[in-house]
Amino acid sequence: MLGLKSTINIIDNSGALIAEVVNVLKAKSVPGVATVGDEVTVVIQKARPIPQNSNINPNSPAAANKIRRGDLRRALIVRTKQPIRRPDGRYVRFDDNAGVLLNAKKELLGTRIGGVVAQELRAKGWGKIVSVAPKVV
C-alpha cells in the first residue's frame, strides 16, 4: 500500500538508505498503490555518505553509480507492512516497507541485498533479485 509520499528502506548496498515514492509504475486503470513486486519511481531522501578521497575522477563509471540525496531512481518493492495474501489463504506481513534500487534496464543497482524478501517477486518475474536475496519468505 505504498503510494505518493510513502517512504521505503533501501536494503541493497547501493548507498541509499531511505527513499520516497513519487510515482507507481503500473497500468493507469489500477489505483496508484504499490505492493510487493511493483516498480516505483523514488527520490532518495537519505544516502550513505560518499567518501571524498576515493573517486577523484568524476568521469569514471564508478562515480556515475554513486547515489546522492535527491536522486531520482527506480525501485522495486520487496517487503510491505501491509499483509499480502498468499494463494493458500495465508497472509504474510513484514515489519517494514523495503525496496531495492533498479536501473533503467530493470537490473539491480547494488550488488547485495541485506534482509528478507517476499516470495511474490519470483511470481512477478524478478527472479534475478530473488536469487541474490539471502532469505526469501
Next chain:
Amino acid sequence: MKVEICSFSGYKIYPSKGKLYVRLDSKVFRFVNGKTESLFLQRKNPRKIAWTQVYRRMHKKGITEEVAKKRSRRTVKHQRGIAGLDLAAIAAKRNQKPEVRAAARAAATTAAKEKKAAKAEKSKAARVGLPKVSKQQAAGKGQAKGGR
C-alpha cells in the same frame, strides 16, 4: 498441505488460517488468530498465559497418559549364529566339559612339540654337510662383507 503450529499458543494452523509475521531480524512467527498475534505484539510471555501449550507443558498439565505409555520397551537379546559357526556349534563349544577342554589342550601341545622336534631334526640333517661355524663368526663375516 502442511499444518503449522502457532508460535505463541502451540495450536495447529490449518491452511487459510492465521497470519505469518516476519520480523526485521528475519525471524518468522506464525499466529493462528488475532488473539495470539495481539498478545505477542504486547510482548506477553506465553509461559505465563494459562491456555497455551508452553504453559501446559511447563506445569505438566494433562501429560500423564503420555508418560504411562512409554514404560514397556526393553529389547530382548537373541543368540545368533555367525558366518563360520552356526548356533549349534556355538552352543556345543560353550557347553564343553572342562576335562574335554583340558584333553584337547594337551593333545594340541603334544602335537606342537612333535612338530618342533621334527623341524629340529630336519634342520640338523641339512647342516651336517656344512662345517660347524659359531653364530658370532657368521655374524662377523657378514659385517666384514657388508661394511666399507
